Amino acid sequence: MITSVIFDMDGLLFNTEVIYFECYKKAAKEKGAEFSEELFESCVGISQTDAARLIRHHFGPQFDVSNLHARTYAHFETYLSEGGKIEFRPGAKEAVEFFHRRGLKIALASSNITRWAEHFLTVGGIKKYFSAITTSNDVSNPKPDPEVYLVSAQKLGAEVSQCLVFEDSVAGATAGISAGMRTCVVPQIKQPDSFVRNHAFKIYKSLQDIYPDMDELLA
Numbered sequence: 001m002i003t004s005v006i007f008d009m010d011g012l013l014f015n016t017e018v019i020y021f022e023c024y025k026k027a028a029k030e031k032g033a034e035f036s037e038e039l040f041e042s043c044v045g046i047s048q049t050d051a052a053r054l055i056r057h058h059f060g061p062q063f064d065v066s067n068l069h070a071r072t073y074a075h076f077e078t079y080l081s082e083g084g085k086i087e088f089r090p091g092a093k094e095a096v097e098f099f100h101r102r103g104l105k106i107a108l109a110s111s112n113i114t115r116w117a118e119h120f121l122t123v124g125g126i127k128k129y130f131s132a133i134t135t136s137n138d139v140s141n142p143k144p145d146p147e148v149y150l151v152s153a154q155k156l157g158a159e160v161s162q163c164l165v166f167e168d169s170v171a172g173a174t175a176g177i178s179a180g181m182r183t184c185v186v187p188q189i190k191q192p193d194s195f196v197r198n199h200a201f202k203i204y205k206s207l208q209d210i211y212p213d214m215d216e217l218l219a
Contacts, residue, residue, distance in 0.1 A: 002182065002218045004158040005099045006149060009110035011168040011188045012207075013092045014120050017044060019079060020072070027071035033059055044189050045169025047111075047142035086120050089188070091208030093126060095166070098211075100129040102218075107132040107152045109165075111143055111172070132156050144171040146179035153179070164217060166207065170196055184210070184217070 010016045021040045028035035039058050043051040052065040080086075100106055106129050110117050114137045121127035132155035139147040153160055165176035165183040173196045176183035184202040185192055192203060202217070204210055210217065 001162065002104065002164045003162040004105040004107060004153070004156045005164045005166070006107045006109050006152050006156075006176075006181070007096065008165075008167045008169070008172045009108055009117055009120065010112055011044070011089070012166055012172075012186060013089060013096070013108075013126075014124070015087045015089050016120070017189060019084070019086070020076065023072045023075035023079065024068070026075050027068050030071060031064070031068065033063070041189050045111075045143070045171040047171075049142075080116075080119065086123060088124060089168075089186075090206045091210075093124065095207045095210065096126050096129050104218075105131045105156050105158065107156055108134065109148045109152045109172075109175075110135045111148070113137055142171075143169070144174035144178065146175045149176050149179035149181060153181075173200060182217070 007013055021037065024035045024040060039055065042054050048069070055065050055068065056063055096106060108117060108121065108130055112135055114133065114135045117133055117135050118127065121130060132152055134148050134152045134155060136142060138151055141147045149163070149165065150160070153163055160180040163181040165181045166186060167173040167176055167183060168186050168188045170190055170193050173183055173185045173192060177196070177199045182201045184204060185196060185200045186204045186207055192200065197203070202213060
């Protein structure tokens with residue numbers, strides 16, 4: 001029986017990917033380079049190390065990826081400090097509130113940093129629903145490694161078989177599945193690969209679509 005629900009954040013709860021893309025484009029333009037949508041999509045949902053490898057392969061071995069990341073983060077910080085909006089994905093806030101009303105424990109398992117995760121949840125008015133927040137600051141191995149989900153379960157005091165996961169990315173879904181959790185996928189940018197399609201519990205177009213399956217999801 002499911003007792004806990006663990007959500008990813010970027011691309012699942014919040015529509016942040018489009019903002020990150022704009023920030024990457026600005027940072028690359030400062031270096032006289034063009035950060036394409038195709039390159040961005042290739043970097044979504046993977047570790048920063050793997051993303052750096054892709055970026056370096058795209059722009060050449062001498063490209064300063066560390067500086068690109070630093071400038072991207074700086075642009076994002078500016079966006080936040082100037083009151084830039086962080087919008088929910090369709091049905092995301094309602095899903096968190098629904099599971100909280102049902103008496104389930106709620107957690108966040110994000111590849112983002114703790115400071116930004118807490119900021120998004122606070123600004124979105126949903127931090128109060130979360131019993132645990134686990135980010136890249138809390139783990140050694142990024143998604144698709146299952147560590148972030150295993151740590152989340154430990155914080156909640158739940159067995160992995162009691163956890164329902166919602167993810168949007170291939171790497172995140174792989175992490176949830178590998179952790180032994182009931183994993184549902186709501187793709188945004190990338191469609192699931194064969195592993196995720198074969199092992200995901202459910203695949204949805206939106207978090208708005210989960211309610212007809214609720215008895216099955218929580219059984």
